[in-house]
Amino acid sequence: MYDKRCNKRRWHQVFVKQSSMKIILLGNAGAGKSTMARCLIGSSNIARLSLDEIAWSEGKERKPLGESIRTLRQFIEENEDWIIEGCYGDLIEAAVPYCTELRFLNPGVEVCVKHCKLRPWEPEKFSSAKEQQAIRGSTYPMGSRV
Secondary structure (H helix, E strand, O other): OOOOOOOHHHHHHHHOOOOOOEEEEEEOOOOOHHHHHHHHHOOOOOEEEEOHHHHEOOOOOEOOHHHHHHHHHHHHHHOOOEEEEEOOHHHHHHHHHHOOEEEEEOOOHHHHHHHHHHOOOOOOOOOOHHHHHHHHOOOOOOOOOO
16 A cells, blocks of 8 residues: 555665564654554565554553563564564563664654544554544544644
């Protein structure tokens, strides 16, 4: 799928030629981690893990850290090339010894907030757009302009 926010060909040429791709993308919600991950992966068969998937139980409760770290290490061991994205310092710290590159995305608070407000429903994370909106606590409807 083409993402107009990145020059897929450029990212693909620069980064996929590495012998091993083990990249961590660290940044706040709305910083562009998922977009950058899609750009770096392009059409390659590179595994991607959003730390949201392993950090949270159903609803708003954080999983025990040990459980999340076990899942993280299993992902790292099972995949030769990978991109991990998230904002959880404790999980990033556990993954850093295995990465070849760590990128900190920091476009600024205003940009992150704007991106979060414009974010479409993420069915891989939420059962409905209404649930996503409730969990994020947004007072703005998704897709609204800031």
